[in-house]
Amino acid sequence: MEQILKIGSLAPTAKNLQPQQIYVLQSAEALNKTDEITPCRYNAPSVLLVCSDKNIAWSDDGYSSYETDACIVATHMILEATNLGVDSIWVRKFNAANVKKVFGLPENIQPVCLISLGYADESYQGNPLHTKRKPLEETVKFM
Numbered sequence: 001m002e003q004i005l006k007i008g009s010l011a012p013t014a015k016n017l018q019p020q021q022i023y024v025l026q027s028a029e030a031l032n033k034t035d036e037i038t039p040c041r042y043n044a045p046s047v048l049l050v051c052s053d054k055n056i057a058w059s060d061d062g063y064s065s066y067e068t069d070a071c072i073v074a075t076h077m078i079l080e081a082t083n084l085g086v087d088s089i090w091v092r093k094f095n096a097a098n099v100k101k102v103f104g105l106p107e108n109i110q111p112v113c114l115i116s117l118g119y120a121d122e123s124y125q126g127n128p129l130h131t132k133r134k135p136l137e138e139t140v141k142f143m
């Protein structure tokens, strides 16, 4: 976990303001609360609640980088988890206002995603939804 969090901290963020706030949910109480806010914990023993501080994130001309920054941090952590052999899933099936209420987050702390971390059940066959990829011609245009 330390290594995963450390790699997250190396992520680029706008102006290097590092607005991310990460809550490591591991206690029985925190995991019960997680199950209140999403059906997608999948029995993971650890969940990262990745948030962003809207008061810290870079903003300009009506744009705030708070969500992008936190997503880059989350992506770094997922890649490091994979690197370490830890399975993970990015979860956005939650109501942000409800997350704030359940975890008592201040107004400026915006939940961006959850990352369920653990080891997939040995009987897990994989979900075809997770492996299908569009051909590059559909998603990339050379100009």
Ligand SMILES: Cc1cc2nc3c(=O)[nH]c(=O)nc-3n(C[C@H](O)[C@H](O)[C@H](O)COP(=O)(O)O)c2cc1C
Pocket: 040, 089, 090, 091, 092, 093, 094, 129, 130, 131
């Ligand atoms: C923004 C975002 C939201 C997602 N939300 C959920 C979710 O709420 N529940 C879930 O089971 N998977 C969720 N996923 C996981 C995707 O379904 C999964 O990443 C995709 O199917 C590709 O599979 P892979 O990550 O195993 O390669 C989400 C992924 C992203 C990027």
